[in-house]
Amino acid sequence: MKLIIAYIQPERLNDVKQKLNEKEICKMSVTNALGCGQQGGYHEAYRGVDIEVNLLKKVRLELAVNQEFVKPTIDAIIAGARTGNIGDGKIFVLPLEECIRIRTGEEGSAAIG
Amino acid sequence: MKLIIAYIQPERLNDVKQKLNEKEICKMSVTNALGCGQQGGYHEAYRGVDIEVNLLKKVRLELAVNQEFVKPTIDAIIAGARTGNIGDGKIFVLPLEECIRIRTGEEGSAAIG
Amino acid sequence: MKLIIAYIQPERLNDVKQKLNEKEICKMSVTNALGCGQQGGYHEAYRGVDIEVNLLKKVRLELAVNQEFVKPTIDAIIAGARTGNIGDGKIFVLPLEECIRIRTGEEGSAAIG
Amino acid sequence: MRKSILGWLFCMVAGLAIVMPTVRAADEPTAADVEQALATVDSALFHGMTQEEIAKEVPVSGSYVDETSPISEDVEVNGKTVTIFRYLTDMEVMQFRGNVIWTCIAAFLVFLMQAGFLCVEAGFTRAKNSVNIIMKNVLDFCFGTCAYLVIGYHIMFAGPDESLYFLGQTDATDWGFAFWLFQCVFAATTATIVSGAMAERTKFTGYIAYSIVICAVIYPVYGGWAWGSLLDGGGWLEDVGFYDFAGSTVVHSIGGWLALAGAIVLGPRIGKYGKDGKPKAFPGHNLPLAALGALMLWFGWFGFNPGSTTTFDGNMARIAVMTNIAGATGGIGALLTIWIISKKPDASMTINGFLAGMVAICSAVDCVTVFGAIGIGLIAGIVVVLSVLFIDNVLKVDDPVGAVSVHGVCGAWGTLAYAFFSTGIEEGGMFTALKNQIIGVGVGFVWAFGCGMVLFLLIKYTIGLRASREEELKGLDITEHGAEAYSGFQIFTTE
Amino acid sequence: MRKSILGWLFCMVAGLAIVMPTVRAADEPTAADVEQALATVDSALFHGMTQEEIAKEVPVSGSYVDETSPISEDVEVNGKTVTIFRYLTDMEVMQFRGNVIWTCIAAFLVFLMQAGFLCVEAGFTRAKNSVNIIMKNVLDFCFGTCAYLVIGYHIMFAGPDESLYFLGQTDATDWGFAFWLFQCVFAATTATIVSGAMAERTKFTGYIAYSIVICAVIYPVYGGWAWGSLLDGGGWLEDVGFYDFAGSTVVHSIGGWLALAGAIVLGPRIGKYGKDGKPKAFPGHNLPLAALGALMLWFGWFGFNPGSTTTFDGNMARIAVMTNIAGATGGIGALLTIWIISKKPDASMTINGFLAGMVAICSAVDCVTVFGAIGIGLIAGIVVVLSVLFIDNVLKVDDPVGAVSVHGVCGAWGTLAYAFFSTGIEEGGMFTALKNQIIGVGVGFVWAFGCGMVLFLLIKYTIGLRASREEELKGLDITEHGAEAYSGFQIFTTE
Amino acid sequence: MRKSILGWLFCMVAGLAIVMPTVRAADEPTAADVEQALATVDSALFHGMTQEEIAKEVPVSGSYVDETSPISEDVEVNGKTVTIFRYLTDMEVMQFRGNVIWTCIAAFLVFLMQAGFLCVEAGFTRAKNSVNIIMKNVLDFCFGTCAYLVIGYHIMFAGPDESLYFLGQTDATDWGFAFWLFQCVFAATTATIVSGAMAERTKFTGYIAYSIVICAVIYPVYGGWAWGSLLDGGGWLEDVGFYDFAGSTVVHSIGGWLALAGAIVLGPRIGKYGKDGKPKAFPGHNLPLAALGALMLWFGWFGFNPGSTTTFDGNMARIAVMTNIAGATGGIGALLTIWIISKKPDASMTINGFLAGMVAICSAVDCVTVFGAIGIGLIAGIVVVLSVLFIDNVLKVDDPVGAVSVHGVCGAWGTLAYAFFSTGIEEGGMFTALKNQIIGVGVGFVWAFGCGMVLFLLIKYTIGLRASREEELKGLDITEHGAEAYSGFQIFTTE
Ligand SMILES: Nc1ncnc2c1ncn2[C@@H]1O[C@H](COP(=O)(O)OP(=O)(O)O)[C@@H](O)[C@H]1O
Ligand SMILES: Nc1ncnc2c1ncn2[C@@H]1O[C@H](COP(=O)(O)OP(=O)(O)O)[C@@H](O)[C@H]1O
Ligand SMILES: Nc1ncnc2c1ncn2[C@@H]1O[C@H](COP(=O)(O)OP(=O)(O)O)[C@@H](O)[C@H]1O
Numbered sequence A, B, C: 001m002k003l004i005i006a007y008i009q010p011e012r013l014n015d016v017k018q019k020l021n022e023k024e025i026c027k028m029s030v031t032n033a034l035g036c037g038q039q040g041g042y043h044e045a046y047r048g049v050d051i052e053v054n055l056l057k058k059v060r061l062e063l064a065v066n067q068e069f070v071k072p073t074i075d076a077i078i079a080g081a082r083t084g085n086i087g088d089g090k091i092f093v094l095p096l097e098e099c100i101r102i103r104t105g106e107e108g109s110a111a112i113g
Numbered sequence D, E, F: 001m002r003k004s005i006l007g008w009l010f011c012m013v014a015g016l017a018i019v020m021p022t023v024r025a026a027d028e029p030t031a032a033d034v035e036q037a038l039a040t041v042d043s044a045l046f047h048g049m050t051q052e053e054i055a056k057e058v059p060v061s062g063s064y065v066d067e068t069s070p071i072s073e074d075v076e077v078n079g080k081t082v083t084i085f086r087y088l089t090d091m092e093v094m095q096f097r098g099n100v101i102w103t104c105i106a107a108f109l110v111f112l113m114q115a116g117f118l119c120v121e122a123g124f125t126r127a128k129n130s131v132n133i134i135m136k137n138v139l140d141f142c143f144g145t146c147a148y149l150v151i152g153y154h155i156m157f158a159g160p161d162e163s164l165y166f167l168g169q170t171d172a173t174d175w176g177f178a179f180w181l182f183q184c185v186f187a188a189t190t191a192t193i194v195s196g197a198m199a200e201r202t203k204f205t206g207y208i209a210y211s212i213v214i215c216a217v218i219y220p221v222y223g224g225w226a227w228g229s230l231l232d233g234g235g236w237l238e239d240v241g242f243y244d245f246a247g248s249t250v251v252h253s254i255g256g257w258l259a260l261a262g263a264i265v266l267g268p269r270i271g272k273y274g275k276d277g278k279p280k281a282f283p284g285h286n287l288p289l290a291a292l293g294a295l296m297l298w299f300g301w302f303g304f305n306p307g308s309t310t311t312f313d314g315n316m317a318r319i320a321v322m323t324n325i326a327g328a329t330g331g332i333g334a335l336l337t338i339w340i341i342s343k344k345p346d347a348s349m350t351i352n353g354f355l356a357g358m359v360a361i362c363s364a365v366d367c368v369t370v371f372g373a374i375g376i377g378l379i380a381g382i383v384v385v386l387s388v389l390f391i392d393n394v395l396k397v398d399d400p401v402g403a404v405s406v407h408g409v410c411g412a413w414g415t416l417a418y419a420f421f422s423t424g425i426e427e428g429g430m431f432t433a434l435k436n437q438i439i440g441v442g443v444g445f446v447w448a449f450g451c452g453m454v455l456f457l458l459i460k461y462t463i464g465l466r467a468s469r470e471e472e473l474k475g476l477d478i479t480e481h482g483a484e485a486y487s488g489f490q491i492f493t494t495e
Helices: A010-022 A067-081 B010-022 B067-081 C010-022 C067-081 D002-006 D013-025 D031-039 D051-057 D090-123 D127-157 D175-197 D204-230 D236-240 D248-266 D287-304 D315-342 D347-364 D370-395 D403-421 D430-461 D469-474 D476-481 E002-006 E013-025 E031-039 E051-057 E090-123 E127-157 E175-197 E204-230 E236-240 E248-266 E287-304 E315-342 E347-361 E370-395 E403-421 E430-461 E469-474 E476-481 F002-006 F013-025 F031-039 F051-057 F090-123 F127-157 F175-197 F204-230 F236-240 F248-266 F287-304 F315-342 F347-364 F370-395 F403-421 F430-461 F469-474 F476-481
Strands: A002-008 A028-036 A042-046 A049-053 A056-065 A089-095 A098-101 B002-008 B028-036 B042-046 B049-053 B056-065 B089-095 B098-101 C002-008 C028-036 C042-046 C049-053 C056-065 C089-095 C098-101 D071-077 D080-086 E071-077 E080-086 F071-077 F080-086
Touching: A002 A010, A002 A067, A010 A028, A010 A056, A010 A067, A028 B056, A056 A067, A056 C028, A067 A089, A089 B089, A089 C089, B002 B010, B002 B067, B010 B028, B010 B056, B010 B067, B028 C056, B056 B067, B067 B089, B089 C089, C002 C010, C002 C067, C010 C028, C010 C056, C010 C067, C056 C067, C067 C089, D031 D071, D031 D080, D051 D080, D090 D127, D090 D175, D090 D287, D090 E090, D090 E287, D090 E315, D090 F090, D127 D175, D127 D204, D127 D476, D127 E287, D127 E315, D127 E347, D175 D204, D175 D248, D175 D403, D175 E315, D204 D236, D204 D248, D204 D430, D204 D476, D236 D430, D248 D347, D248 D403, D248 D430, D287 D315, D287 D347, D287 E287, D287 F090, D287 F127, D287 F287, D315 D347, D315 D370, D315 F090, D315 F127, D315 F175, D347 D370, D347 D403, D347 F127, D370 D403, D403 D430, D469 D476, E031 E071, E031 E080, E051 E080, E090 E127, E090 E175, E090 E287, E090 F090, E090 F287, E090 F315, E127 E175, E127 E204, E127 E476, E127 F287, E127 F315, E127 F347, E175 E204, E175 E248, E175 E403, E175 F315, E204 E236, E204 E248, E204 E430, E204 E476, E236 E430, E248 E347, E248 E403, E248 E430, E287 E315, E287 E347, E287 F287, E315 E347, E315 E370, E347 E370, E347 E403, E370 E403, E403 E430, E469 E476, F031 F071, F031 F080, F051 F080, F090 F127, F090 F175, F090 F287, F127 F175, F127 F204, F127 F476, F175 F204, F175 F248, F175 F403, F204 F236, F204 F248, F204 F430, F204 F476, F236 F430, F248 F347, F248 F403, F248 F430, F287 F315, F287 F347, F315 F347, F315 F370, F347 F370, F347 F403, F370 F403, F403 F430, F469 F476
Parallel strands: none
Antiparallel strands: A002 A056, A002 A089, A028 A056, A028 B028, A028 C028, A042 A049, A089 C098, A098 B089, B002 B056, B002 B089, B028 B056, B028 C028, B042 B049, B098 C089, C002 C056, C002 C089, C028 C056, C042 C049, D071 D080, E071 E080, F071 F080
């Protein structure tokens, strides 16, 4: 089992969800995040004073998946999130040792889906 | 050392905290998250238009614990969060390689508590 | 590759970012979190009723780094975040198996920076 | 309100009241006396009509008085009182117009208090129930207006002869429109006070039902007792000598005691009291909104109190000043009290404090000195804090915004304070005054709290009063209205 | 507005209008007749001047009428009508002052509707576009004021002889100031209605351009047709018999149809309609703010409708009452309708509902009974919900706040309702009245929608009307204004 | 304010002022002259009293003038001026009532500016300090009211003979109530201006202390110099010829310079200026709230300027129009300026701009043409942007909301602008006028800035002025008030 963390542009979330759904991956968790990456940030001006915003708004996905779903998940995220522009985001894959469904107490691969 | 991530219903947070306290696990981090799971979402209607909300509000717990605390922690979370309804949540256990207390620089198991 | 998670005091974020920049670590993700640790919380009073706030506002950093950057990153975080007071925070290091840049599809160490 | 309306220089509405007793005594003056009496008046004011003809035109209800309708006037001739009938002078017409416009403007300001209550109540409660609170505030006004139009106004102000359902038989520029509007926004204020105390756990349909009944019956009945003679009615409380100029009791305490009954019947919000019985705080989610709302209430109070003269004259300035002073000292009183008690200058208590000061001053606002206003306000500010703590810690009644303390308790305090601070009471009259005020306050409590208990229990066992546990935990916004107040914002809905 | 302004007891502005026709017929009366006519007036009112001298002083524009300027008056002597010229009595001076002050106070209330619109429109849309919305609301007022000052007022109200650019040649206490202010805030209201329908996707510069043109030309032209005779003008629509007291059509429908044109030319927000054409909801980000704003609009309406008498007299009370009733029943109508349709008491629809009720009542507010107001309001509440759903589901025009339904559709309904509910229509006159109203409504639609299409297409193909896709997705706040509305708050900007 | 109050047609308050000089000269007319003079007046106005008796009843303070109190009047007979004493005519009574009501309504609108300031200041600063800001705004009004009641009013307006502590010996309908209320809300406005500039870092107790002193002493002293003669006083600045109708300097600049002193003594917020001295922006946390507040200020300004006539007459309309035009053009001026400078149409600057326009127009609002208003407003809009940038970038004084620029700088600009734009200045009088205005502006700066520096330094070294570093970083809400403004919301408190 793996835990996949992905940072994507907020406006791509719907597309990513759709691509994931197509592959029948529909369990995930989403949080707001601010990201600092290659994109560099942009400039706002408030009251004539320049603000360098280098923490950009990103959406963070967390998906726990069984081994055979790792590749499809990554592909789906890329399919939904890639625009080719800087700032498209990153995907991280972590080993996941255990997964438990609170409702039933099920464990492992069975609990993930 | 393990890093335990749990997604629970927001309204169960107090109960979970209490159960964890009973086992003297009182270090944790909490974030807001939106979750997409078996629960399926619900329908809102705004101005007569149906909204399918399939990202539900969840609370995400993150607890770094020593090996011997893994089981008690999981049990406490389940004790506090389980209602038997869909949407109760999931617990994920990840391997944790290192832990450092910023204040003292302590490392490893000593730093966790 | 490692995934470093750090919880720090919100007001130290700028310092930490600066210290990281000095070491040329400038990719990271930031989220808001509430933390429950040794600090214990503080008391608010709302309408004369005491509120024990034991979930304190923290900032959560997530940095994926290559092995050789682990130490510098940890040092930089400590340098920026340590005040010597309870509540300074924690750093967790997790194994990271894979990292993919969505824009290019690059993988592994190349994708991280 | 009573005194000042009689104080109209060219007292129009009261004209009617004067007719009745004097018509009976009018057989005594001779024809010559009448002749002489009529000669004191500019003959143009008879519009070429005989006294009998004019008398027939005198409106049968104060609601129908108009700038074109005649009045009766008592003239003293040869030691006798002769009642003559005549039309208004140009000056009186102008005064009438002024009265109408000022009363309406004041009513507009009182209307804005709806927005103030909305902001305060929403701001002092949790984000997950904000849509519900705003809906309640909007709809108690909508339904309250209709209820007061259909039946409330009649109950409160109709005399025995003329019905005032749907405003009665009004014509275009009748006084009734201005007067009704002013009374209607008062009724709605009473209704809306309650929503704060019942916030975050009341079923929507139950609340709507409640707010209709209060504007249709509960408020008008008591209002009639205290203020009926402002129009065609006549209430036993005012006859007893009970004095409540702008409604410390009539509006605020009635609202406050109803709120108390509601909060009791509902029970506290889930988690409000720990197993040890200690109250837990549920901090309000938007204090800037609440503060804005409270200042809008303050602004609205400048219609509420000064407008209660319903007269275009100089009295309203004094009333406005006293209102302002009581508000300011109320805020200071509450600030200092809570600062001492909990070591922090609490914002929500300070806000409650200045509202309490203005609630308390309503009753005697037209007849206190500057020092009276300071005293009433300051004490109200102290009382409101102690009352909130008492209700929360001792009575363990869950009143999220402090409505019972602000409106109920401080309304009662203000009504009693009349006896101590009014300049209108003669030497030694304080105890009589106090007795009368206690009667009014006591009757108000029994009536409002009693009706409230009956009403809320009735609703509880029929359409249902309290939202389900799950609804309450998730928030009424999603469960009752299917919408979030702050869509897109990340909010911890967890406490 | 027409009727009541003529109804001034001491009709000042109209004085001027009377001069023109009667001067011609005035050659008939003999010198003796004139002598006799002059004798009916207190000679002090001639200020020691001859009739010719006074006549010369009569202002050439209603805008220049002042408490010190003379009026003409028709006196009936020996069966002939003699026009005499005189200065105002003290009473008339007082009335004039009252008119000015009431008109200004009403204008202030209408001004506050800008704040109300700002809150409603911002609250009903997404957080990422809030700065943009507030800027649009603020700046359409700023630019609108200037446009109306420079040219709009002239177009709407100038007669053939005297130009009113920049208010014309006014003196310190001229009626023109009060009148202009009241008209100016009306014009700005029309402009600001549109911003809601075009929210979240319109380029800032395009919007500014639009709002200048509407206040400078589109609104004034139609306004002149319907209301020109309120000052020096005279419009063909009012001559036809079209009646629109406070602007159901003149202000609201015009604004609504312009909004429709704007929303059509712009196209829907990205993602608003799915591939299957089914609308998606974009929930408003701050419903408490929206509700506060809507109640401020209600408050402002107490200036909008009652102020349209521009007269210090008792008529405004009745108008205020009817406005209030229509608002209340509108809210109830919408609540029940949406409750039935979507099973939830939707807050934003309820808010739309009471606004719709007040939009609809504007037209006939001075001449309906209580029951008329109930009917107009209730139906408006129902209509607005159906209209929103129709426009969203069938027409698939994306109107984020329901401006077209509230102002356009319910404005039209209210204008037609005059024919059914007005007490001023004689037996059998309903069809004529209906016909006249239909003409007004139809002409309004053609004019506003037509001009709107032309204008928006023009803007589209010159300076550009729609923000780029990227700007829209990121939100106009960051991209157009470089600022966030809620800095520091965590908001999901993702839907 | 000066001119217009003298301009009352039936000038009541001024009556008193006339008594004093003329009583001395009154020995010259013969008894016959007096007889003749008395005959010019309706004898009913003597209420059957002798001239001596009536003279005794003339109020000793303008504050005590009432509709029932007599006035003195100068009558010209046989080439001599005879002062006679008489009671008011019905017409004058009505005028008095109108004055009272209009002045009070205007005061209510000015009161609402407190809510406006609260919103603007809270909205322009960070969420972690919002409770603190709202508490400051509420409490400076509460304490300010008391301070002005106890001593400020006396200092500003008392003559040598009669003290006005606690309003003096007022009776029910005395003019003093209306006048005091209007002045009190002005004083509170001055106080509240300062809180914005000192936001996010000032200790709560220090702020309270400051706001008491300003309302008790600093504002009243300068106010007395410029406006004392509006009641019993007489100020040297008005005698010099300094003109400030509604307070560009008296209220706004005084507030602005005090704000400057405060901001200097406090020092900038932590992190405001980088090591290179470059300013950093701290974006406001709630721009919709700020915009709403700013429009409420605009609304309040319709009380502030037009109400400064304190007279029920037509002058206020013109003043309202000029206020509106200056606001609109101010907004446009600022929009365009910042757009050019920073390439984005900045919302907060636009808001500052229209406020600046209205600040600037206060001084000459009763005596400019439409073009004057356009000029004053437009330039104020440009000036305010440049001033904000100058203060931030060059002076490096940290003024979070731009209070110094809006109120201080643009107040000064507006006061000087009187000399260029007033229609009341004769040919060639511009330089004298300019000189007088410069004196007023200069004295205002020296007085307010001087007092401010002394006061704030005093507070700094006694009770303390600045919150601790830790408090400031965590936010004053938690540390000073133990509460969050937006409980439950996720907010980044990190910048
Ligand atoms: N090494 C990293 N550690 C943590 N988060 C990262 C890392 N690199 C990128 N991110 C996250 O991914 C987002 C997009 O990264 P960025 O480098 O801007 O994209 P791209 O590689 O397409 O240019 C960043 O804003 C940040 O939130
Ligand atoms: N595979 C997963 N990856 C990430 N988050 C998950 C996953 N499965 C569940 N979750 C989180 O847990 C929450 C509860 O899951 P759900 O499946 O609805 O519970 P249950 O299994 O009790 O029906 C989800 O809303 C989501 O936030
Ligand atoms: N075991 C843990 N698991 C998860 N988060 C932790 C853990 N320990 C600490 N944290 C996070 O780190 C923050 C600071 O920890 P704390 O123990 O208060 O610091 P210190 O060790 O310096 O006293 C906490 O508020 C919490 O968010």
